[in-house]
Amino acid sequence: MFRASEVIEIAVAMERNGRALYQAMAAAAASPKVKDLLDKLAAAETQHITDFSTLGRQFENYAPPESYPGEYEDYVKALVDAGVFARDLDPKELVGQCTTDEAILDLALNFEKETIIFFHTFPRLVFSPEEQKAVSRLIREEEEHIVQLSAAKRQRDAKA
Numbered sequence: 001m002f003r004a005s006e007v008i009e010i011a012v013a014m015e016r017n018g019r020a021l022y023q024a025m026a027a028a029a030a031s032p033k034v035k036d037l038l039d040k041l042a043a044a045e046t047q048h049i050t051d052f053s054t055l056g057r058q059f060e061n062y063a064p065p066e067s068y069p070g071e072y073e074d075y076v077k078a079l080v081d082a083g084v085f086a087r088d089l090d091p092k093e094l095v096g097q098c099t100t101d102e103a104i105l106d107l108a109l110n111f112e113k114e115t116i117i118f119f120h121t122f123p124r125l126v127f128s129p130e131e132q133k134a135v136s137r138l139i140r141e142e143e144e145h146i147v148q149l150s151a152a153k154r155q156r157d158a159k160a
Helices: 004-028 032-059 071-081 091-096 101-119 129-159
Strands: none
Touching: 004 032, 004 071, 004 091, 004 101, 032 101, 032 129, 071 101, 091 101, 101 129
């Protein structure tokens, strides 16, 4: 039986991957402004690792209701398999494919979008108002990352 805590474990792994990705992107960025933004986002991912780990302890044995056995597990696996880290690529290898800061920002935006899609599975798992607030806050923070990355990309596009 699929447990909600497994989704939290995946979220923690995604945040760890995100932190490593942002660190690799920051090291590769040419612009000091882009580097600074990516460093800040790496730090935010570190906080999210802590937040999700705390949330995960509340879901140790909770199994979400399913319309058929394995429904939730199939959905989560499909999301993970289709994501930025579907392949076993090293973050430095992913970033190595980016030849400009614009490409780095595009990769970061894709990662954040995939993260938000995955995090939208959480409302089915949480039922207390405190848990719902915590998940909503984390989703809003990821949405803010998209806003920040999009603004950085627009600024770079305006200079071109």
